[in-house]
Amino acid sequence: MNSRSLPAGTVALTVHRTPLGPVALGASDEAILYCVPAPLEQARRRLGPLARELIENAGGFTPSQARLLSQARSEIDSYLRRERSSFTVPVDLRAATPFSQEVMLSLQAFVSYGHTATYTEIATKLLRPKAARAVGGALAANPVCVILPCHRVVGSRGLTGYAGGLPAKRFLLALESAAPVTPENLLVTPATAAERPAR
Numbered sequence: 001m002n003s004r005s006l007p008a009g010t011v012a013l014t015v016h017r018t019p020l021g022p023v024a025l026g027a028s029d030e031a032i033l034y035c036v037p038a039p040l041e042q043a044r045r046r047l048g049p050l051a052r053e054l055i056e057n058a059g060g061f062t063p064s065q066a067r068l069l070s071q072a073r074s075e076i077d078s079y080l081r082r083e084r085s086s087f088t089v090p091v092d093l094r095a096a097t098p099f100s101q102e103v104m105l106s107l108q109a110f111v112s113y114g115h116t117a118t119y120t121e122i123a124t125k126l127l128r129p130k131a132a133r134a135v136g137g138a139l140a141a142n143p144v145c146v147i148l149p150c151h152r153v154v155g156s157r158g159l160t161g162y163a164g165g166l167p168a169k170r171f172l173l174a175l176e177s178a179a180p181v182t183p184e185n186l187l188v189t190p191a192t193a194a195e196r197p198a199r
Contacts, residue, residue: 009052012065015040016073019080020164020171023146025072029064031092032072035144037164046095046143076146080175085113087147100138102126104148111152114176118156136160152176 011033016023024043026034033050034043044054055061061069071089078084086108093101103122110125111117119132119139126135139150145163151172154160162169 010062010065011047011051011054012058012061012069013040013043013047013054013056014058014069016076018076020146020168023076025069027061027065027068027072028092029062029068031090032068032144032147033092033095035072035076035091035146036142037146037168050095072147079146082175082178085176089147091144091147093143095143096141097138099134100141103135103138104142104144104150107149107152111149113149116152116154116173119153119160120156122153139163146172 010028012027013034014025016025018037021037022039023037024034024040025032026043026047034047036042040056048054055065058066068089075084075087075089079087093104096104103126106122106126110122119135120129123129123131123135128134135153136155139145139153140161140163142148142150142163145151149172151162151164151169159166159169159173
């Protein structure tokens with residue numbers, strides 16, 4: 001079994017319909033494992049190796065899984081209505097590598113709601129100034145990219161990839177800025193050769 005497998009073994013999967021589009025959600029009994037604007041099949045591929053069983057019938061969810069999914073839905077809806085700027089639902093990043101976990105957990109501290117930073121800036125704050133490409137790769141694989149705000153991290157020349165797709169990234173940046181997303185309102189620094197390939 002995968003070294004990062006879930007102790008209890010089951011994961012509840014569902015899709016939440018939002019103005020952002022369908023958001024795939026996955027939960028164990030302890031935390032949200034997946035929250036990405038993506039088809040459910042993507043969640044199956046990502047979480048399947050970690051779980052003994054993937055449950056997609058709400059009647060098969062444990063009470064804890066149902067409660068966590070309900071909390072996630074409620075917080076996502078409040079966030080998309082601009083009624084909250086952060087999330088309190090617990091997340092479990094075991095689907096990510098240790099470096100990816102470090103990068104993702106730094107986001108709230110380094111990039112506040114309504115602001116952006118570049119991959120190089122995040123790498124520098126993590127005391128790894130030459131790791132812009134690795135930061136981009138870590139964020140591209142963020143399994144809870146709505147809850148942990150990797151959409152706030154951009155390339156030196158503007159918008160770059162996002163686990164939920166570029167349209168979702170544009171949507172979330174515009175939502176947080178309450179203005180159209182343009183190169184002028186992205187807080188970016190001059191391009192560096194190390195960062196250009198970053199996603």
